[in-house]
Amino acid sequence: MDFAYSAEEEAFRQELRAWLSVNLPAHRAQYPASDDELTLHPDASFDSSLAWHRRLHAGRWVGADWPREHGGRGAGIVERMILNEELIGAGAPPGVNTIGLAMVGPAVMHHGTPAQQRRWLTPILSGDEIWCQGFSEPGAGSDLAALSTRAVPDGDGFVVSGQKVWTSNAHHSHYCILLVRSDPTAAKHRGLSCLLVDMRSPGITIRPLRQITGDAEFNEVFFDGVRVPGDHLLGRLHGGWEVAITVLMYERMALGSTMILHPFIDRVLELARREAGPGGAKSAAADPILRQRLAEMYLLGRLVRLTGLRYLTRQLRGEPPGAEGSVVKLTFTDAYRQMAERATQIVGPYHQLWRGEARAPEDGRWAFQSLFALRFGIAGGTTEVQKNIVAERLLGLPR
């Protein structure tokens, strides 16, 4: 692993910093609510995030790692990491079309026809078309290939009926990358197809699912006889599993970006220095047990970063992502949970007060974080499934 950046990579970082130093304050002047806390309330910050996306796009930073012929800068994986690092470090608003950029775009580049690439890629970059991912169903999550939403060939297209669940951002999306069963007689991985579905089509009902944090970021989506044109089929008919694997591989790579953790770890350490300890002790950081826990949290954070870099190195060498992705996901999930737990421990019982309560420390930041942390053990492959991957592929244990 080489920790040094090349001259080109450093130049990329400096160009970005200079751009951010002008554009982030200008954005904040227009959207004063877009502080770092809003980054965790996607609905509240959607308009601000979309405006920020458009500004980034005008600066040619959106999809910088996409090939030039598809509207990117042709930058590499390291530049993508630098971009993430700098945006998060500067406290910029969150991405608004993450599924489009990180998953749908690459899938269209790999599996789309030239006509499809011309049709779909540009509006993903500009943010004119926001995407969601319709894979999970009530009866198919970890066992994705068990899905039952049906696509029946009809004329030159398909008619889709069924239900998806956990569909993040469906309520903001123009299109959905939808995995459907097109051949119910084939073995379960072989009878799937991937469709690009207009979310404004007649027959689609989107119902919000309220989460434990009170936000409703994801939805149930019902398809009742929805017509999808034939040229919205991505990849081969009944070849949907190949497309799904590409999408999931890119999803894993996007999840491999663990940068969001580090500013929070710093914040918790700062909290420990600032807050009084138990029994009125001068500083929470003076407590011998808490000190050990904080050191554990810090070390785990460093381990996540180093394993993330190892994962990146494999990609740079052109090797397949490998099971490190699962190690990154597992340690990230644990580190995020520890970060939230340590903060609530330092703040004490008042941490339970929600935003808006007069006595809520930092306006309920830590109450929110301790609940928000739960998602990471489920999204993008559950903790148990990741452990299976590590056991079988890294440790060579029997299936």
Ligand SMILES: Cc1cc2nc3c(=O)[nH]c(=O)nc-3n(C[C@H](O)[C@H](O)[C@H](O)COP(=O)(O)OP(=O)(O)OC[C@H]3O[C@@H](n4cnc5c(N)ncnc54)[C@H](O)[C@@H]3O)c2cc1C
């Ligand atoms: C924040 C968030 C956003 C999401 N966004 C999307 C989205 O936009 N689009 C989308 O399609 N999906 C999305 N998902 C869904 C996510 O991919 C699924 O929740 C996940 O794959 C797990 O599936 P499931 O919920 O059906 O759980 P299940 O697969 O039913 O699992 C239930 C329990 O059984 C365990 N289990 C299952 N199989 C095994 C096994 N083989 N060995 C051991 N234990 C096992 C699991 O670990 C879990 O504890 C999102 C989820 C979250 C939390």
